Amino acid sequence: MTYEAAHNAIRARFNTQWASSTPIAWPNVKFTPPTDEAWVRFLIQDIDSAQVSFGDPLNNNDRYRHIGRVLIQIFTLKGQGDKEARDLADTATGIFRKWSDAGSGVLFRLAPFVRDIQNEEAKWFQVNVECPFLRDSYF
Numbered sequence: 001m002t003y004e005a006a007h008n009a010i011r012a013r014f015n016t017q018w019a020s021s022t023p024i025a026w027p028n029v030k031f032t033p034p035t036d037e038a039w040v041r042f043l044i045q046d047i048d049s050a051q052v053s054f055g056d057p058l059n060n061n062d063r064y065r066h067i068g069r070v071l072i073q074i075f076t077l078k079g080q081g082d083k084e085a086r087d088l089a090d091t092a093t094g095i096f097r098k099w100s101d102a103g104s105g106v107l108f109r110l111a112p113f114v115r116d117i118q119n120e121e122a123k124w125f126q127v128n129v130e131c132p133f134l135r136d137s138y139f
Contacts, residue, residue, distance in 0.1 A: 001103075001104045001105040001106075001135060002104075003046065005103065005104040006066075006104045006106050006135050007044050008104070009101040009103060009104040009106055010044055010070060010104075010133070011026075011042070013096070013099065013101070014070070014095060014096075017094075017095040018040075018091070018092075021040075021088065021091060022039050022040050022088065023039045023040075024039070024040055024042055026042055027042070027043060027044075036077070038074065038075060038076040038077070038085070040074050041072070041075070042070070042072055043071040044070055045068055045070075045071060046066065046067075047067050047068050049064055049065060049066040049067065050064065051064050052064065052065045052136075061138050062138065062139050063136050063137075064136065064137050064138070064139065065135075065136055066134065066136070066137065067132070067133075067134050068133055068135075069130050069131060069132045069133065070096060070129075070130070070131040071129070072092045072128065072129040072130075072131070073117075073128050074089060074126065074127050074128070074129065075124035075125070075126050076125045076126075078124055080125070082125065085125055085126075085127045086114075086127070089127050089129050092112070093112035093113075093114070093129055093131070096108045096112055097131075104135065105135040105136055106133055106134075107135065109133075110132040112129055112130060112131040112132075113130055114127055114129050114130075115128045
C-alpha cells in the first residue's frame with residue numbers, strides 16, 4: 001500500500017475516535033491554540049523502510065516493511081496538575097492499541113507509550129503519546 005493510503009487511514013481513525021475530546025492541530029493546517037482549554041497536535045512520522053523478503057520479481061511480491069509512529073502531543077493548562085493530560089493520554093493510547101487497517105496494511109503491533117515533556121518555561125503542560133506502527137508493501 002502507499003504512504004497516502006496509510007496516512008489517510010491513520011488520520012481518519014484518530015479523527016473519528018478522538019471526536020470532540022479537544023481541538024486538534026493537524027499538519028500544515030492553520031491552527032490557533034485555544035487559551036483556556038486543552039488541545040492536541042497530531043503528527044504521523046515515517047521513520048524507516050527496508051526490503052524484508054525476496055520473492056518473484058515478475059509477480060511483484062518482494063516485501064518491503066515501512067516503520068513509523070503517530071505522535072500525539074497533548075497540551076493542558078499549566079499549574080492544574082496532570083490528571084487531564086493523563087486522561088487524554090489514556091484515550092489516545094486506546095485509539096491505536098492493537099489497531100490494524102486491512103485497506104492500507106497499517107498495523108499497530110507495539111504498545112503505545114507516554115512521555116512527559118519537562119519545560120518549565122513553556123506555557124502548557126505537555127505529554128506526548130507515541131504509537132509505533134508498521135505496514136508492508138509489495139513490489
